[in-house]
Amino acid sequence: MKNYTLIAALIVLMLAAACSNEPKPLETIVKGTITVSDSIDNSGDYSDIGITIVNRDSVNAPVDTLFHTVTDESGYFSGNVRFPVKNYYILVISRNNNDLANVRVILADNDTLTVNAELPDISENLTLDSREHEAMQTLSRVDRNFQRVSAFVRGGALPDSQIVDEVKKWTSLYWQVYEAHENTMASYIAAEKTAELLNSWDQEEMLNRIDAALPEDYMVAVALNLGKPYIAQSKGFEAASEYLDSLVQISNSESVREFVERDKIQMYFDSSRVREAKNLLDKYEQNYSEKPSSKKWARRIRYDLNYLAPGVTAPEFSFVTMEGDTINNQALKGSTYILEISPLANYEYQNDYDRTLIINEIYKNYGLKIFTIPLDQSEVTVNAFFDERRKAWSVAELGTFDVQQIIQKFNVVQVPTRLLIDKNGVLIRKYERNEFSDVIQGLNRAFREGNSPS
Structure with a gap:
């Protein structure tokens, strides 16, 4: 399965930057004809069919109308639309105040998008030409x-x-x-697909193809997702750091450069180079001090660097499991454990569950324990989750912990959040969302120093 997390994050950052910095917008022509089947309307008057293009940066963000017009009597419409970045947008076709279709369209600078359709079977006859x-x-x-x-x-x-x-x-x-x-x-x-395929058998050629497609913004995310890990593995941490510096140097986009700088700070953090990460964060804050979104990200990562970095004693916590056992830091001294924090209704958590079961089966022989703190609002949701799945480790009972305190102490911004904590109560690493695959590396690190299956 493709991992679009980095690319999606980059697009979101670019959209946010476009809105906050107000650069010159991109522009293209949108035109076409929307008619109505004779079986519905044989008047031949296809006027006042609405064509609207909207942008929404995220699920919770307000909808921004980029373009709106209506058809003339023949069903024809035309106009210029301005937009922040090349991307997919939603085109809405409506009539008599009723939305009849939502269509994903690509807007690119100096392109011309032609839309033709006949109501009511838009899904059957819609054509998009550009x-x-x-x-x-x-x-x-x-x-x-x-x-x-x-x-x-x-x-x-x-x-x-x-x-x-x-x-x-x-x-x-x-x-x-x-x-x-x-x-x-x-x-x-x-180009990304080419790189993904080459990654399985010729990584040097993969790197060549990525380099050939740079410095396009999209390919910077591909370089971070595929190129950087290969360089780190084959040439070492310093080479990977220099690779990120080169991406910053060749990029023509400030938002992309910021994205790479964030990735570099995170890489140093994940590699337990906390002092260097803090120094990089200081420079980042100086460079992006005027942007609210940048300041928000910096505050979040600084909290992790201060209180949730590898090698730091884990924050105190306490809860009672569904079996009635009291669990806290002191009770877990001498045990290596994973603390999961997530709504059980979360799709990614559910998608990871089978892999977590496998990890549990393998590493419980070494003494690993897993605990889940559900952030769901209802016991019905939690119970329904385990009606369909085997409960192989302890889960916190709702109401036995302070949700906001857990979120604040462990700086839960993305879910699932997982923390791997060693037998001395020291954090090995905090993992967020798609970083789940890195948990095994952390477990191997935790158990490789002379530990053997019990």
């Missing part, structure tokens, strides 16, 4: 064929000796999409 959408259609065709071949490979229809050659072929096909549709969203997604 340079960006043409490129995305090409990518979709390649991707569908690749998925079909991948299914054959997973089913054992292809001999192992031919798999590498097959992967090589598809890296070339995806790269052809990148070259044929330069500077489109599809081209950079295709």
Whole structure:
């Protein structure tokens, strides 16, 4: 499964920067024809059908209307739309104050988007024509064929000796999409796919392809997601740090440079280089002192550096489990444990649960304990979660802990949040959301010093 977390975060940061700094907006033409089936309306008057394009930075953010117009009698409409960054936006088709369809459209600077549809069966006859959408259609065709071949490979229809050659072929096909549709969203997604495939068998070539597609903003996130880990593993921490510096130097976007600087601070933090991380954070705060979103991020990471860094004694906590046992720091001295903090209704937590079960089965032989503090508001939700799943470790009883205190002490900004704590009560590391895969590295570190299965 693709990991779009870094890329999504980068787009959000760019949108926030675009709104706060108010740079010159991008602009494109939107036009087309919306008609109505004769079976619904045979008047031939297709006027006053609304076309609206909106932007929403996040689920809880207010909706920003970028464009609105109505069709003339023939159903035709046209206008210019201004927007902050090249991205997907929502186009709403409405009539008589009723929203009839929401369509995801790509807006890119100096492009022309043509929208044609007939009511009421918009999903059946809608067409979107633009340079960006043409490129995305090409990518979709390649991707569908690749998925079909991948299914054959997973089913054992292809001999192992031919798999590498097959992967090589598809890296070339995806790269052809990148070259044929330069500077489109599809081209950079295709370049990312090329890099993902190469990552499995030729990482040096992967790095070459990433470098060839830089410094496009999207590819900086790909470089962080794929290039940086390879460099850190093959050439060491300092080389990875220098790689991040090079990304800052080549980027033409202030928001992207800020994003990379955040990643560098986090990398030093995760590697227990707390003093260096604090020094980098001091510089970051000086550079971005005028931006509210930057100050908010800096406050959050500084709290982690001061109170939740690797090597720091874990904050005090206490709760009673569903079995009636009182759990706190003192009771867990001598044990290595994972403290999970998340609503059980959270999709990512549910998606991780089977992997957590496997980790528990493996490492409980070394003495690992797991405790979950659910942030759900209802016992019904918690009980329903375990009606469908095996409860293999202790879970805190709702009402036996202060939710806000837990959130504040452990600086829970993203869920699931997990903390790995050693037998001396010292934090090995705090993990957030998709960092779950790194937990095993932390566990190996915790148990490698002479510990053996009990």
